[in-house]
Amino acid sequence: MSQQTATHATDVVVRLAGESGEGVVSLGDLTVQMLSSLGLDIYTFQTFPAKIKGGTVMYQIRVHSGVTLSQGDGVDVLIALSKDGYDSFHMGMREDGILLYDSDAFTPPESPGRTEYGLPISTLANHEKQAIRSEVEGEQLKRLPPPKNIVGLGALMRLISAPLEPAEQYIRDLFGRKGEPIVRMNINALHVGAQHIEDQIGAKRTPHVYPVPVERERLTINGNQMLAIGALAAGCRFYAGYPITPASDIMEFLAKEMPKFGGELIQAEDEIAALGMCLGASFAGKKAMTATSGPGLSLMVEQINLGGQAEIPVVIADIQRGGASTGMPTKTSQGDLNLAVYGVHNESPRIVIAASSVEDCFWTSVDAFNLAEKYQCPVILLSDQALATRKCTIPMPELDKVRLEDRLKPTSEELSNGFRRFEITETGVSPMSIPGMAGGAYVSTGIEHDELSNPGYDPDLAQRMKAKRFLKLETLAKSEGASYYRLWGVKGHAKVGIIAFGSTEGVLRESTERAREEGYKVAHLHCRLINPLPVEAIKEFAARCDKILIPELNWSGQFGHWVRANTNIEYRAFAKDVGLPFAPNEIYNQIIELLAE
């Protein structure tokens, strides 16, 4: 990708908007498929109406010839399929952008500087359907939808000068079994849409996409799907969950796959039951996971504590969503950090890890299971709505790099010599027996207990057992945990250093790259492990940066507070919680402002 020359570089942002159910999502999915087949990188960003039916939907696709790190800033091409879609989502369009609208549906207000294309989508689609009416049986004809999406796809492909061949092939594959007339109708629709633009295009400005040779096998997939596949790769064989936006599709995905992997999945009656079932399954020896969002995580708090106190491995994926209480379920946020880190009565150890990109969702899921097994405690995996629903083209994960950890189990000698489930060790980790192991019987319990698991409240015991449990986090922090971060940007002295976590990694990389291209010395440390934090790495990083900026998607700057509590560094907060991911410009402007001070 580095051999791309400036003249052949592609960076186009296409936004589709219309009524839910009107085909916005399917047209978006089709476009993604066509463009990724050209070897281009895709990064999507969707907003969903918080309604059961109806409402306007937005599907934004950034297509890029390099690695795509964010949804981009301005919109180059807006495809408006309805007036409401136009009204809700034309903001953010570049002033000299291109509007392609369904002229059967509405006429947009005039806007100087903009290039406009009217496309009578319904008329054209109906015409293509009528053209084959004599060749299709009455009942099939009735159920046959006019090929509106395909007309739109043809128009869009022409508008961005993309070849039509991949779409033709796709149509043949998809509709082949429905008969030649249906294939012909769709291929004609594709060309009619393209021709309609061709006729208007003249000297009008159009963006271009340039195919890129594909060197590695790539997939087009979203964050929740990668997270779920990562769990299966990590050996997850038990899942219990309760429906909640935007985590439900993890359960839906695993419901299809879990039986094929010989595992079990239960839709629980609530999140409390979901985590209870996972703790039970893990106690019984299975790798178990639940996924939820903020309201569900709130309900799970008591049992997260039980998992910490009783030392049970379990993975809890929290797909954060916008707002407090019911908030904005279809919007994004990083607002659950405090709950993930501090959500507990009294104290018990838990590990918090955050996924930072679609690709990283796979590896973070694997890491979460490994950490849970190794340190025998709950691991909260933070993702968010934007990351969960974002589709990206990414290289195929190298599965031979997946390393699996299993919990420490007692030896036969330990089992025959008065087995101590909660034995105090140098690492804090004790062998965990599994029901069925003779000599391994113990009571897993949330009550304070001794090494044998017998209840006990004496002060010395309370001190020793608590220290034992927290020693596990120290062991993690001193060993592999110290390297759970990534560094970007300048290696030595930096004027501005950004410290952040989670799904903002891509947009921060893009905005800091932009600043560096303009000659500013900017660096970026991205934390993968949130608890325990890679404290030494953060301190070293802060020491080589003149100023630190901590951007995050919540109201009060939770991550900044957590970093300062652990490292005592000074920083500038940039906390924002409006339901949307950061745009590269916003961060770039923050960097420039901070440099100017």
Next chain:
Amino acid sequence: MPETAVSQQQYAPKDYKSSLKPIWCPGCGDFGVLNALYKAMSICGLSPEKTVIVSGIGCSSRLPGFVTTYGFHSVHGRALTIATGIKVSRPDLNVVVVGGDGDGYSIGAGHIPHTARRNPDITYLIMNNNVYGLTKGQVSPTSMVPMASLQANIDPKRWKTTPYGMTEDYINPIAMAIAYDISFVARGFSYRPNQLTEIIVAGLQHKGFSLIDAFSPCPTFNQDQTDDYYKEQTYDVPEDHDPTDRVKAFELALRTDGYPIGVIYRNDTKHSIMEEQAALKARFAGQPSGSVSALLHRFV
């Protein structure tokens, strides 16, 4: 009770008795229930290493510590969820849930109908003393304190949160269990130890979810529903009772002339979640579909 978890070896009741001394007050009904459980496990020959006793929070929920099997003393009200996770992921284990009326019928009541729907092979033994004991004398969902409107003389030292009488009615757990179609519903009494042992054996042997509500009087915080009260108020389920007749079972549960002791309802036609999960797995067994690489390639 899975075949694999029954041992060829014989275990005496004392083999299930751990070295921990129960924390219960002298005269607590829970001793009788514990002894009946030891005997029932011995009769069924449960292998201690393949048996898990799960509990929530409360006096009776301390029971797993007094048994030599694996145990899980969890949080208040959630024992059924933990037990479900254990049983569904490891059908080869015997899973017994124990707890009190507050743990089961109040904070944990929401899990009962869903466990009934899943019908896992779990035996749920509720030690019902009609009071909160561990927190020292508040009303429970089965407390039978007179209603406030009756203006009865209530001893405020004994019923601490309802010093002027109750403002809520109590529930009938047996009728509730039949309404939820729990596949085995029985009532026992800790002062009828042999009968209770038989009932627990029947519950352990039942394939599916069984709920056994055992009256287990609290001598410290409940001076109304005492052992003497229950000795007077209980009688055997009539010999001609057909527990598979749901309407007749309801009639028995709703009787007001005392409490029938024995198996009140059973439904052996229900499927269990483990059977259904096994069927799901069998459907895909032998197919090469369970591969991470194949899954990823679906997105190429």
